[in-house]
Amino acid sequence: MDAIDLSLVDLLRGNARLSYAELARQVGLSAPAVHERVGKLEAAGVIRAYRAEVEPERIGLNVTALISVVEDSGADTDDVLEAFRAIPEIESCYFMAGVESFLLKVRVGTIAELERLIVRLNRTPGVASTRTSIALSTKWENRPQPVVPSS
Amino acid sequence: MDAIDLSLVDLLRGNARLSYAELARQVGLSAPAVHERVGKLEAAGVIRAYRAEVEPERIGLNVTALISVVEDSGADTDDVLEAFRAIPEIESCYFMAGVESFLLKVRVGTIAELERLIVRLNRTPGVASTRTSIALSTKWENRPQPVVPSS
DNA sequence: AGGCTGAGGTCGATGGCGTCCACGGACTGT
DNA sequence: ACAGTCCGTGGACGCCATCGACCTCAGCCT
Numbered sequence: 046m047d048a049i050d051l052s053l054v055d056l057l058r059g060n061a062r063l064s065y066a067e068l069a070r071q072v073g074l075s076a077p078a079v080h081e082r083v084g085k086l087e088a089a090g091v092i093r094a095y096r097a098e099v100e101p102e103r104i105g106l107n108v109t110a111l112i113s114v115v116e117d118s119g120a121d122t123d124d125v126l127e128a129f130r131a132i133p134e135i136e137s138c139y140f141m142a143g144v145e146s147f148l149l150k151v152r153v154g155t156i157a158e159l160e161r162l163i164v165r166l167n168r169t170p171g172v173a174s175t176r177t178s179i180a181l182s183t184k185w186e187n188r189p190q191p192v193v194p195s196s
Numbered sequence: 197m198d199a200i201d202l203s204l205v206d207l208l209r210g211n212a213r214l215s216y217a218e219l220a221r222q223v224g225l226s227a228p229a230v231h232e233r234v235g236k237l238e239a240a241g242v243i244r245a246y247r248a249e250v251e252p253e254r255i256g257l258n259v260t261a262l263i264s265v266v267e268d269s270g271a272d273t274d275d276v277l278e279a280f281r282a283i284p285e286i287e288s289c290y291f292m293a294g295v296e297s298f299l300l301k302v303r304v305g306t307i308a309e310l311e312r313l314i315v316r317l318n319r320t321p322g323v324a325s326t327r328t329s330i331a332l333s334t335k336w337e338n339r340p341q342p343v344v345p346s347s
Numbered sequence: 348a349g350g351c352t353g354a355g356g357t358c359g360a361t362g363g364c365g366t367c368c369a370c371g372g373a374c375t376g377t
Numbered sequence: 378a379c380a381g382t383c384c385g386t387g388g389a390c391g392c393c394a395t396c397g398a399c400c401t402c403a404g405c406c407t
Contacts, residue, residue, distance in 0.1 A: 046254070054255060057248035061212040066364055075386055080366070082384095091254040096247055096340065097208035103197070103242040104205060104343045109290065111299060126335060133342070138335040139260065148262060148329070152341065178299070184277060184289040187338060189247060190303065191284065192255045217393055226357055228395070233355095 058189035061095040106152040108159050109180040113145035120171030128169045202343050209340035212246040257303040259310050260331040264296035271322030279320045
């Protein structure tokens with residue numbers, strides 16, 4: 046994990062579809078060398094996935110909400126997590142400090158679906174209560190901050 | 197924006213580095229056809245970017261926090277937004293319903309940096325107060341939910 | 348009805364790319 | 378000094394990206 050690896054990570058966070066040849070030009074190595082480096086970064090779990098970022102409204106996900114969840118005292122956190130994992134609408138799940146153990150970012154098509162989702166969450170064993178905040182708009186999301194000051 | 201486009205979007209949300217040839221096989225079209233379709237999806241803004249998803253701790257971003265921001269009464273929301281946009285540590289920015297106008301997801305290297313960031317946020321014109329919740333761990337993030345029931 | 352037009356597909360060709368392999372130089376420990 | 382290891386380069390070969398030519402079909406105008 047040297048400076049070149051960090052540059053590669055930065056480049057791929059900016060554009061995951063860069064060719065190995067292009068990456069090679071940017072970091073000043075040969076294509077096979079960056080191929081091997083990127084492969085190792087993937088194997089080591091530094092790079093977890095390559096994802097296309099899509100405007101959610103364009104694929105029918107018109108409602109974004111953030112839901113804080115308070116666990117029952119004595120609830121098994123792992124069980125709750127497993128139940129959450131099975132709900133595809135939960136795009137992100139953070140385990141938080143504070144009374145509200147979880148913060149969930151969810152996306153659904155309509156407010157009616159959000160209502161059903163909240164009901165479902167409140168019914169899952171181990172959750173005591175939820176608190177939902179609706180996002181009126183997403184200004185930006187997952188903007189990669191550069192790790193290397195100037196590559 | 198037909199069923200094939202949705203399949204392409206789903207496939208690329210799952211793996212942004214799929215080749216056009218592979219996409220073509222999956223959707224049953226020729227490579228040039230999917231090339232053109234994907235190009236149009238990008239041009240139309242449906243696909244905004246391709247990003248490598250990186251484990252934040254591996255690149256020195258050890259602290260994740262969510263910060264709710266209350267605006268000053270009479271503050272210009274656009275000015276506040278512009279100030280936020282200039283802060284690279286703010287990875288996501290949602291405009292929320294409720295008293296707290298903004299929710300920011302931030303990532304920094306250390307708690308000390310988080311403290312400096314919070315001070316900076318409180319000093320920016322237009323913000324009345326902030327409320328910070330620290331994420332102890334990220335269970336998952338930006339998991340793509342399938343749009344097409346079963347491609 | 349017939350033909351024009353445009354959208355969106357296939358096919359074929361070609362140049363570049365991904366990927367495998369053999370080889371070579373620097374660093375390290377003995 | 379020497380062998381081993383790591384990490385790179387360069388060459389080779391097959392696949393892929395991408396362009397142009399052509400095909401098909403639907404909609405529409407005359």
